[in-house]
Amino acid sequence: MTEQTTGPRSWVTVTTKLESVMGPGRTAGSWTQYCCPVHEADGRRHRPSLGAKYLADAGRTKIECYAGCPDEQILDVLGLQVRDLYDTPRGPGRGHGSRAPQPTRAPSRAERAIEAAGLPLQSHKPDLGVQRSGWRSTAGYEYVRADGSVAGAVRRREARFEHGTGKQFVQHSWNPGTGAWDPTGFEKIPYRLPQVLDAIADGDRVLYVCEGEKDVHAAESAGLVATTNAGGALNWTAEHAQWLEGAPTVIVVVDQDAAGYRRAEKVMSSLVGLVPRVRVVGAATGKDLHDHLQCGHEIADLVPVAGLDPFTPISEPTPPAAGDNVIPGGTPMSEYLLMPSGDAPAQQSDDLDSMSMQWRMFMQAMMQKLFEAVSEAIEQKIRYDEWKAQLAEEDRRKADAEQAAARAAAEARLRKLREKGLTNASRTEIAEAVRDAAIWAGDSALAKQSLDELAVHVEKRYGLHIDASTGTVTPSAQTEQAPELLVALRQAEMERADQARLRIAQNRMVQMIAAQADLTDEVRDELYGEIAKWVDNPTPKQLDLLSKKLKATGVGEETTTKMRLVAVYLGQPGQVVPLGQLGEYESAVATRELRRLPEALVSHGEEAKARVDELLVRYQDAQRVGGPTASLRERLAETVAVMDPEDQQLARERGTAIRSDPTGKFAKLWPEHVDRDELTSAVRVYATVAPKADLAAGKAAAEGNPADPDAVALAKRAAVHRKTIEKAIDKGKGLHELERDQLRLMLADIEAGKSVTPELMWLDERTAASVDRERAERIAQQTARTTERQAEQILESGTTPIGATRRSGVELKRVIDAHTQLATGRANLPDVEQSGRLEQLDAKLQTLRVPEGVRNRLHHHLDQSAGDASVVGKQARRIAEVWAERRDAVVEANSPQPQAAAGYDSEDRRAQMARDLKSAGLSPAKVAQRMAADAGAAHPAAAATQTSAGGKKRTTRRGAGVQRTHHRGKGQGPSMGR
Known part of the structure; x- marks a missing residue:
């Protein structure tokens, strides 16, 4: 080795030391690469991971370990100081090569986390031995700017070595002038930038920062929005971070090595002031997110990294419970932060889920408001007594009778609630019972006893203490001392709502069995026991066993079908069969059970009445202003056709009257019939507004401002929709009793904190056909997305020119659109095959010089996918035809019959x-x-x-x-x- 004697002072000093310790370097652009003296000094072969570069404008030499070794540690091994990196010595020293005493450097946050996790402080790359093959491209990842233009790409290259496979990542920039790739880097933008910006614009999506494009793709397969940077673990910069400004939460997924931990610390530091919340998590099994998912873990199984995650200190006084999402020294990770959904609360505290805290605050504010109303009612009662004392004897007797009747009504309500059981009561029922009991506690022994029971129940169920003597509600001592119990209380409230569904479904099933006159008492008792088994274990498999038992004991097919319908409509709406159990037993789907019934459960004509009234109103409006009425008349004729002949005649006479007098005043023909479309809207809006009203009330209570106008406005809006729903339950005509059950259960679900309504809300066949149609659309879209993703993976193989996927995107999209049409049943396979779209895609790929082998693989994949989509489409069309035939039969039966x-x-x-x-x-x-x-x-x-x-x-x-x-x-x- 020849010692360097010419060149800038710092460059000669550093490179001479590096060559004396690690051997000669090799040039790579403006850098000279050496093996790192910290983690690659074991004498084995390594790909050099230390770069040295002279910065002429600064008059110094820069060194950087790509694996993350600190500069100070590298200099220490070389026997150099920081001042040796400068041409002009800085600070006191004892000459070149001598070492001045330096203060001990405190370990960084990443180093403390690395040590706590039991990882080596430096990432050691394995010795792969002698190279056995040339480098070949195995994947390409395009980086796109915010405007959709391509900035560059990262190409993954692999080669076989003696002891394994080596990999490299090479950057290319896109040159629009030449239409080719240049072998240079590109601007510092995050991967999948357009998707990142869309997620931030949504306002409630969680962003994931992974290490490497492969992990980003793994995250996307799990429904997440993820990004990374080009250039390796430690090349994340403030420029990348600026693009994430405004995201509500960023979750950094670390690789389980020293470089991954140091990268996480760098990402966290860059996001300070840009993002309100950053979490740091790692894989439960394996090194990275890809390994985590490949091992069968869910996103919610990611674990916080102790020492890096802001809410997970390294040491904890008590060990976590078994099954919690933790790593040694960590604390449980709130599942909502890990999931793709944006339905999570906006804030998260160190020791308590804020949704539960605000839920408790709302309960406290609601109960306090209730007691204010009770106090006012008591005062009114006192004034009433004073007024009554001034009345004549006869008038006083009448007043006493009215008061006694009011007390008796309250006692009846309290008695009914006690019979039902407080555990089975909703939040609203509990609040109304507290009101009744507090008002009449001084005059009624039952009310006094009920108030005591309610106070105990409220404290146990909601963590709130009621002081009836002062009319105040405060958090119980138990929840103040152990606030994490509120999470359990809220979960228990949701489980109570689930149990209410099963209980109502069980009652309906038992009623059906009791109505079977041909069954013996012994058989009935046996079937009641089988129903109870399903309630205890409400799985699709248990329901299938119950169905078989019903058939074996002689219960008719129609009754069995209705019981299966009750189970999946009321008891377990939306339940699906686990993938591992598909084909083992018959699963129940509510719409399919409706199709199996010999007659419609809800009369077509009854369901149509409210819609006919609405169409007649619109028809009159159009007539009054001289607007077009042809489409309205067609819709009226189609809707009226399913009604009984008598109702058809009423509708036609009303249409004639409107044409004769467009300005006349006409009352609705069926004003008390429920318009299912409008009621659906009211339920869904209430499911959205009610939780927001709860949170607003809780926040207002916490801030000591219960009269906050925003909170009050939300509460009023929620109350209007709730009143609409309750009116439909109590007085609405045209609803089946099972539909009334569904409405009551949805109110209970919403009060318990659920905001998702069942897919099938009503049992009329028009709604069921619509649900089947929407389900077919979703299946078609999912099938098409899967096909497209797999097609892109084929095109992104190593032998495909970079950019071929993007440049053939239009032609591929046309093919995928045709598959969507196939899967929804709106096209047939021969027409799609003869459309020439696949040939157009192949021609485009030939112009892009995609190898024939890749094109053949893609053609085979798309051909097979088209066949699969056609099968799905046939099923969708068959289901649609069944609904159409059932409706046609109703129309035919109600059509005017010609005289004999x-x-x-x-x-x-x-x-x-x-x-x-x-x-x-x-x-x-x-x-x-x-x-x-x-x-x-x-x-x-x-x-x-x-x-x-x-x-x-x-x-x-x-x-x-x-x-x-x-x-x-x-x-x-x-x-x-x-």
Whole structure:
């Protein structure tokens, strides 16, 4: 080795020492690379991870270990000082090569966390031995600017070595002038920047900062929004951090090594003042997020890193409970911070979930407000007694009777609640009972006893202490001393709501069994026990066992279907079969159980009444201003068609009256019937507003401002929607009793803190068909996204030119759109195959020089996915046809029947049909179309569905031939020239 004797002083000093200790370096751009004397001094082969570079403008030499070794530690091993990095010596010293005493450096936050985790302070790369193959590209990751333009890309390269696989990450910048990639770096922007900015704009999405693009893709597969930086673990800068400003929460996912911990500290420091909350978590198993998910863990299983996570100190006085999301020395991680959902509360304290704290504050504020109302009522009662004393004897007797009646009514309400059980009562029922008991406690022994029982129940259930003598409500001593109990209290409230669902479903099932007259008492008791087993273990498997027991004991198919419907509609709405148990037993879906019933559970005509009234109002408005009415008349005719003939006649007469007098005043025909669409809206708005009103009230109570106008306004808005729902339960017509149960249970769910309403809210077939249609759309979208993601992975293989995925995005999107149409049943496979979209994509990929092998893999994948989407689409279409056929049968049954004297094809029948169509509000053109269609029918439609031309009974549904033609298998039928 030849010692360097020329060049800037600091450069000669540093490189001479490095060469004497670690051997000659190698040039890499403006840097010279050496093995690190701290973590690569074991004599084995390493890829150099220390860079040295001379900064002429600063007159100094810069050294940097890419694995994160501190500069001071590197200099210490080399026998140098910081001042040796400068051409002009700085500070006191004893000459070149001599070492002045230096103060002991305090360990950094990352170093303390590394030591607490039991990791080595330096990341040691394994000795891979001799290289056995050349470097080849295995993946490419494009970095896109905020405006969508490509800034650059990182290409992952791999090579086989004697003891494993080595990897490199090479940066390229996109040159729009030449339309090619330059082998240089690009601006410091986060990976997936457009998605990051969209998430920040949403205002409630959690952002994840991972180490490496592979982990970002793993996070996205779990439904998260994630980012990283190019250039390695420690190349995160303030420039990257600026793009994350405004995010409510950033979660840094560390790699389980020293470099990963040091990176986390660097990311945290860069986000100070930009992000209100930063958490630091690591994998439960493996090194990184990709390993964590591959091992089967959920996002909620990520564990806080003690010493780095702001809410997880290194040492804790008490060990965490088994199963908590912790690592040694850590504290439990609130699950909401780890999940993709943005429904979490805005703040998180060190020792208590703030949602539970604000829930407690709301309860306290609500009860205090209730006692203020009670105090006012008591004062009114005193004034009433004073006024009564001044009355004549007869008037006083009447007043006493009125007061006794009011007391008796309150006692009846309290007695009813005690029979129901306080545990089964909702929050609102408890509050109203406290009001009744407090008002009448001085006059009624029952009220006094009830108030004592309610006080005990409220303290146990809500952690609040009621002082009836002063009319105040305060947090109980237990919750003050152990505030984490509030989390358990809130969870218990949700579990109470779940149990209420199961209890109501159980009661309905028992009623159905009790109504079976042909069952013996022994069989009934046995079935009651089976129902109880399902309540104790309400799983799809247990429900299947119950169904089989019902059939084995002679319970009819219709009753069994209704009981399964009750189980999934009321008891466990939205329950799905675990993937590992698919195919083991029959799972229940509410809409499918409705389709299996021989008749609609809710009359089509009853469901339509409120909608007809609404359409008539809109029709009159359009008539009054001379607006278009054709579409309204068509909708009216379609809606009225499912009603009984008598109701159809009422609707048609009202339509005629409106046309005669558009400015007249007309009362609704069915004013008390529930409009399910409007009620759905009220329930969903209430589910959204009520929790916000709770939080606002809790915040106002904490700030000592219970009359906060925003909190009051939210409470009033929630009360309006609740009143609408309660009115529908008590007085609304057209609702099935199971639907009333559903409304009561949804109110209980919302009071317990749930904001998600069941997918199927009503049991009418119009709603059920809509739910099935929306479910088919979701399945189609999910199928298409999966297909697209897998297609992109094929295109991002190492042999594909960088940018090919992006530049062929339009053609790929067209193919995926066609798959979506297939999966929803709006297209058929032959038409998609003949559209030429796949050929257009292949032609585009050829122009981009994508290898033939990659194109063949992609073609095979898309071809197979199209077949899968077609199968899904056939199922969706079949379900839609079932609903349509059931509705057609209702329309046919309610259609006016021709007189017996007039033949089906007689002029009298046709004249009557024309009059009926005209009175239904159809335009002359529409009437002519219907009459022309009728003239082409040789037999009644009902007969056509029952018999064939030879007089034999039909064995297929209408349109089955067309269905078969449109869904012939690949390679069959005329499309192949047969």
